[in-house]
Amino acid sequence: MQFSEPILRLAAEAEKNLAGRFVELDRLSFENTARVMDAFREHRVSDSLFGTSSGYGIGDRGRDVLDEIWADVMGAEAAFVRTSLVSGTHALTVGLFGLLRPGDILYSVAGKPYDTLEEVIGIAGDPGNGSLKDFGIFYRQTDLGADGRFRFAEIEKNLSEEPCVKVVFVQRSKGYLNRKTLSVAQIEELVKRVKAIRPDVYVVVDNCYGEFTETREPCAVGADLVIGSLIKNPGGGMAESGGYLAGSRRAVELAGYRLTSVGIGTEQGATLGQNKSLYKGLFYAPHTVVQALKTACLAAYVFEKLGYEVEPKWNEPRYDIIQTVQTASKEGLCAFCKGIQEGSPVDAFVTPEPWDMPGYTDQVVMAAGGFTQGSSIELSADGPIRPPYTAFFQGGLTYASGRIGILSAAQRLLEERGKSE
Numbered sequence: 001m002q003f004s005e006p007i008l009r010l011a012a013e014a015e016k017n018l019a020g021r022f023v024e025l026d027r028l029s030f031e032n033t034a035r036v037m038d039a040f041r042e043h044r045v046s047d048s049l050f051g052t053s054s055g056y057g058i059g060d061r062g063r064d065v066l067d068e069i070w071a072d073v074m075g076a077e078a079a080f081v082r083t084s085l086v087s088g089t090h091a092l093t094v095g096l097f098g099l100l101r102p103g104d105i106l107y108s109v110a111g112k113p114y115d116t117l118e119e120v121i122g123i124a125g126d127p128g129n130g131s132l133k134d135f136g137i138f139y140r141q142t143d144l145g146a147d148g149r150f151r152f153a154e155i156e157k158n159l160s161e162e163p164c165v166k167v168v169f170v171q172r173s174k175g176y177l178n179r180k181t182l183s184v185a186q187i188e189e190l191v192k193r194v195k196a197i198r199p200d201v202y203v204v205v206d207n208c209y210g211e212f213t214e215t216r217e218p219c220a221v222g223a224d225l226v227i228g229s230l231i232k233n234p235g236g237g238m239a240e241s242g243g244y245l246a247g248s249r250r251a252v253e254l255a256g257y258r259l260t261s262v263g264i265g266t267e268q269g270a271t272l273g274q275n276k277s278l279y280k281g282l283f284y285a286p287h288t289v290v291q292a293l294k295t296a297c298l299a300a301y302v303f304e305k306l307g308y309e310v311e312p313k314w315n316e317p318r319y320d321i322i323q324t325v326q327t328a329s330k331e332g333l334c335a336f337c338k339g340i341q342e343g344s345p346v347d348a349f350v351t352p353e354p355w356d357m358p359g360y361t362d363q364v365v366m367a368a369g370g371f372t373q374g375s376s377i378e379l380s381a382d383g384p385i386r387p388p389y390t391a392f393f394q395g396g397l398t399y400a401s402g403r404i405g406i407l408s409a410a411q412r413l414l415e416e417r418g419k420s421e
């Protein structure tokens with residue numbers, strides 16, 4: 001890969017200014033790695049746990065011990081991690097169906113949940129598909145305030161007036177929305193206020209993209225069920241597939257009943273040789289997340305200096321691994337994605353093209369050159385073809401490779417700008 005002089009100078013300037021930030025991020029990795037390794041030591045991880053199981057998978061020690069380790073690392077009473085959870089959406093579905101019963105209200109207090117959950121809830125899609133709504137579960141929503149914070153007055157009023165609220169739902173990451181990501185401290189305040197009025201409701205957190213970006217996870221501040229995907233942060237780039245749920249013993253038990261069967265829960269399920277990659281993934285995750293955070297900081301600096309709107313800025317706090325850049329034109333967005341793709345280890349020779357993705361109103365362009373299909377702890381980007389042509393991107397298994405992707409995207413974007421000027 002050949003980068004132009006101005007791009008290389010900009011990278012050097014960025015890294016000089018980011019040096020202090022990178023030291024802080026290394027400390028984050030030290031602390032979270034220590035938490036993971038303490039749990040490994042306490043649970044006596046050894047080679048015998050990396051074996052496989054088939055059939056019912058009863059008594060798979062590797063699986064059971066990994067669940068206990070996850071609970072400890074997350075600051076939860078219990079947890080389960082399964083490669084049979086096909087995605088984050090599936091894990092969230094298992095959690096919500098596990099807790100909610102006909103007549104209950106699911107109350108989202110951080111605005112609209114992630115797109116793929118709309119059909120699960122029944123606010124999109126066809127009636128009769130088996131959404132929560134089809135099962136008589138109602139949905140309410142309160143958006144975040146203009147300052148990006150919880151609207152506590154409205155939330156508290158609704159909680160005291162609606163006895164049927166069973167789940168208070170929070171999405172930690174901004175996902176693909178134009179809002180700020182929530183910190184664990186903000187979620188802590190929410191949990192306190194919710195429980196003060198309604199100690200019986202479950203606080204459920206969509207933790208996708210948030211894991212290991214802080215030194216505590218939402219379970220540690222009282223969330224009842226915290227859910228995420230293994231092909232994002234906590235799989236450390238090693239997990240081939242899967243998801244996790246962690247939280248209070250009862251909430252995790254109910255989710256386990258929904259995963260398999262009532263009465264069986266998490267005690268069955270063959271691991272088919274995947275245990276080792278899940279242990280290894282958890283071991284790597286705190287480190288890998290920091291590689292992705294450094295990559296995002298570099299991008300924020302570089303694209304801001306090139307004159308683009310970015311969120312968050314390079315020196316702002318980060319509570320997830322997502323970075324946005326407003327590329328200002330369709331051609332800019334495509335050039336950006338082309339650069340990311342060229343700077344990837346897999347499929348670097350491919351040019352991403354906008355396409356009509358099912359379920360989306362605008363065309364979408366995506367760059368993904370990872371080892372695991374759809375993995376977004378690996379450097380990946382996408383954006384809807386509509387103003388302001390925002391590229392959402394995240395990941396980078398190593399800073400060295402993430403840096404190549406970012407510089408390549410910057411170079412392609414500059415070339416495109418040169419053409420149109």
Ligand SMILES: *Cc1c(COP(=O)(O)O)cnc(C)c1O
Pocket residue numbers: 087088089090114116171173174175206208209229
């Ligand atoms: C990725 C993500 C999900 C789940 O998406 P999958 O593609 O099904 O894994 C849910 N919520 C948020 C905020 C996400 O970023």
